[in-house]
Amino acid sequence: MLPIIFLIIFSGISALQGPKEKLVRILAFGDSLTEGMLDFRKLEPFYPYATVLQSLMKQLGDHVKVNHSGVSGERVNHSMRLRLQTELQRASTQGIWYDWVILLGGINDIGYGADNITVFEGLLHMYKTIHRYEGKVVAVTCMENAASLDSEGQLRRSEEHRRQLNVLIRQYCMKHGVGDEGALLLDLDKLIPYVSLETEEKRLEMFSDGLHLTKKGYNKLAQLAYDVLKPMITAEL
Ligand SMILES: *[C@@H]1O[C@H](CO)[C@@H](O)[C@H](O)[C@H]1NC(C)=O
Ligand SMILES: *[C@@H]1O[C@H](CO)[C@@H](O)[C@H](O)[C@H]1NC(C)=O
Ligand SMILES: *[C@@H]1O[C@H](CO)[C@@H](O)[C@H](O)[C@H]1NC(C)=O
Numbered sequence: 570m571l572p573i574i575f576l577i578i579f580s581g582i583s584a585l586q587g588p589k590e591k592l593v594r595i596l597a598f599g600d601s602l603t604e605g606m607l608d609f610r611k612l613e614p615f616y617p618y619a620t621v622l623q624s625l626m627k628q629l630g631d632h633v634k635v636n637h638s639g640v641s642g643e644r645v646n647h648s649m650r651l652r653l654q655t656e657l658q659r660a661s662t663q664g665i666w667y668d669w670v671i672l673l674g675g676i677n678d679i680g681y682g683a684d685n686i687t688v689f690e691g692l693l694h695m696y697k698t699i700h701r702y703e704g705k706v707v708a709v710t711c712m713e714n715a716a717s718l719d720s721e722g723q724l725r726r727s728e729e730h731r732r733q734l735n736v737l738i739r740q741y742c743m744k745h746g747v748g749d750e751g752a753l754l755l756d757l758d759k760l761i762p763y764v765s766l767e768t769e770e771k772r773l774e775m776f777s778d779g780l781h782l783t784k785k786g787y788n789k790l791a792q793l794a795y796d797v798l799k800p801m802i803t804a805e806l
Contacts, residue, residue, distance in 0.1 A: 595619075596667040597622065598656075601639065603619070606781045621792075625795040626795065638652075644677045644683075645678050646691040647678075650698075653670075653695050668805070670705075682723065689738070708752035710755070713761075717763055718764060735756075761782070763775075763776055774786075
């Protein structure tokens with residue numbers, strides 16, 4: 570008797586749930602650009618692009634969940650590496666495994682004078698951490714900023730490091746593809762330019778303080794993240 574009752578109960582439950590759709594989890598991880606800082610000179614509520622990305626993902630249905638975790642001022646080779654590990658570990662103990670992690674970091678290291686190789690090694694370490702937690706990586710290049718305009722001394726060196734770092738990120742994505750060891754490229758360096766915008770007015774539309782984005786800029790970032798992820802997620806569903 571008992572097994573039959575169980576059978577009826579369990580088949581009843583699964584019939585109620587209908588075909589189960591896979592939940593796709595995305596984590597936006599990084600520094601102030603992920604936390605959503607609008608202008609470092611002003612106290613304004615954060616405007617995380619992940620929230621915009623979550624609304625865009627609704628177009629694919631209700632089974633895509635976007636979370637975010639950004640810490641302003643954070644450097645890859647300092648706390649960010651460890652924080653990623655800690656957060657993915659904690660999430661996994663709650664049964665949360667992210668399918669995709671959008672990793673946007675490195676510009677603060679560059680600002681502090683770190684060179685391409687130091688920062689890239691830190692990023693590579695984080696890519697590996699994400700893979701260890703069964704996630705795929707969206708590798709994001711570091712955007713141009715006010716320091717990318719003609720500048721001298723340390724600023725010029727930083728700009729060189731930023732460009733070289735982006736070369737390393739692109740090469741990594743090309744070499745490894747999107748698979749278990751690779752990363753999907755989101756080339757913000759090219760997609761959200763600063764220098765090639767000809768007027769200060771145009772720059773101020775996208776960049777508030779020469780480094781952080783305006784709401785319009787973050788909306789664009791969210792749209793670009795959506796554009797690279799959409800075909801991947803559609804294929805997975
Ligand atoms: C979202 O991220 C926060 C901070 O990392 C974490 O505490 C929380 O558990 C996450 N929630 C989900 C549903 O992933
Ligand atoms: C990178 O981080 C490691 C470990 O914290 C440290 O030993 C090393 O000096 C750092 N390198 C740079 C260039 O900051
Ligand atoms: C990274 O920096 C090193 C040392 O400054 C340099 O030799 C190398 O060419 C740089 N890498 C790229 C991809 O530019």
